[in-house]
Amino acid sequence: MSEAQSIQWFPGHMTRTKRQIEKYLKQVDAVAEIVDARIPVSSRNPDLNRLIQNKPRIILLNKSDMADAVATKEWIAYYKQKNVKAIPVDCKSGKGMNAFQPTVKEVLALQIEAWKRKGMIGRTIRVMVVGVPNVGKSSLINKLSHGSHAAVEDRPGVTRANQWFPIGKGFDLLDTPGVLWPKFEDKIVGEHLAFTGAVKDDVVDTESLAARLLEILCSLYPDAVRARYRLEGTDFTDLAGWQVLELIGKKRGMLIPGGEIDTERASIMLLDEFRAGKIGKITLERTGGKV
Ligand code: GDP
Structure with a gap:
């Protein structure tokens, strides 16, 4: 942070x-x-x-x-x-x-x-x-x-x-008297709050955040990611978050002049879709597991 x-x-x-x-x-x-x-x-x-x-x-x-x-x-x-x-x-x-x-x-x-x-x-x-x-x-x-x-x-x-x-x-x-803050100083807590939009986007690096979210989603809800971004048949096992982000950007035709994938745009889109619940009904923290 x-x-x-x-x-x-x-x-x-x-x-x-x-x-x-x-x-x-x-x-x-x-x-x-x-x-x-x-x-x-x-x-x-x-x-x-x-x-x-x-x-x-x-x-x-x-x-x-x-x-x-x-x-x-x-x-x-x-x-x-x-x-x-x-x-x-x-x-x-x-x-x-x-x-x-x-x-x-x-x-x-x-x-x-x-x-x-x-x-x-x-x-x-x-x-x-x-x-x-x-x-x-x-x-x-x-x-x-x-x-x-x-x-x-x-x-x-x-x-x-x-x-x-x-x-x-x-x-x-x-109503709550005052503001009760979450435990931002914890890296994972801060990250999870950022994924859900509880932290303003202008204070976090959007592309790293999106890549990190994808890593987690591909591990917890791979089928939801495949279905949403038409990546049926893709094996996420050996792919890093940023590689999946590139695949998604490509699928959505997000290119910058010169043909490179516009990962910034793909990141914003991914985070927006996650926050709107479009990728699926997703829970990032389960009982018994570490945060
Ligand atoms: P507060 O800061 O705790 O008072 O939170 P708000 O009531 O202002 O809600 C924050 C955001 O979450 C707003 O955009 C709400 O529309 C949205 N929100 C609140 N509850 C729900 C819910 O149950 N489902 C969904 N999808 N959005 C919600």
């Missing part, structure tokens, strides 16, 4: 954010953590577990429309083993979001019973939504509150003011 990138991504808000989260945790009953279902490890803030401690929690595996359904099921089972309830959602279309309120109530069942015994029937349930930039927090709140949230920002790292959002009778959401 370049120095410029580190500076851009570490603006020193973390201490303030941590303090804010600690403060607001006292006002909420549960935490809903959103992760990107394609990269459930890299799209987390490394300090979050310690920050939220024993607060009841649910995990939302968002962007599940673009993730491998088998892998998403594995992640749900993985969290279940750890006594954490996780559900797949697609905050863009709204798919899976009906399960949000019932799941929170399930996680808070004992608490809700205790409120009832104390005569606090219908007490408002308050949930803090947390997640790293670009994971889909605005989209979630927007969908659940039927559009009362500010416009979704497509730029990573845009800070918003703290706000409460009623999402139904007796149910309020609180």
Whole structure:
């Protein structure tokens, strides 16, 4: 990772954010953590577990429309083993979001019973939504509150003011107070975030990124790459990422004057297509594996 990138991504808000989260945790009953279902490890803030401690929690595996359904099921089972309830959602279309309120109530069942015994029937349930930039927090709140949230920002790292959002009778959401950063300093984490578009393209070398992504895709989802780029019959075993990139550029007729393959254009196209889910439903991080 370049120095410029580190500076851009570490603006020193973390201490303030941590303090804010600690403060607001006292006002909420549960935490809903959103992760990107394609990269459930890299799209987390490394300090979050310690920050939220024993607060009841649910995990939302968002962007599940673009993730491998088998892998998403594995992640749900993985969290279940750890006594954490996780559900797949697609905050863009709204798919899976009906399960949000019932799941929170399930996680808070004992608490809700205790409120009832104390005569606090219908007490408002308050949930803090947390997640790293670009994971889909605005989209979630927007969908659940039927559009009362500010416009979704497509730029990573845009800070918003703290706000409460009623999402139904007796149910309020609180947007993340501050910005929770992922673990950018880890090379693989940084790379996975860049593949998914959570890091701005102008701070990474597009061609190396595309070649690296292809290496991973050719190993994890070779058939999806072959089908998308009409490379049926191609054996990727001994090919480096940049060689596959050239094959793809050639197939798509991306040439520069003189006949050379325009690998820059091919790279941009590949990353765009991956981020739009066009290569297939792909999960880069599996349970049990290293990130
Ligand atoms: P935030 O920074 O966590 O608030 O993330 P946003 O809600 O602004 O979402 C970042 C980008 O991801 C936007 O372009 C959204 O349209 C997109 N997005 C969010 N959720 C989903 C989803 O479930 N599926 C897909 N395909 N895109 C999503």
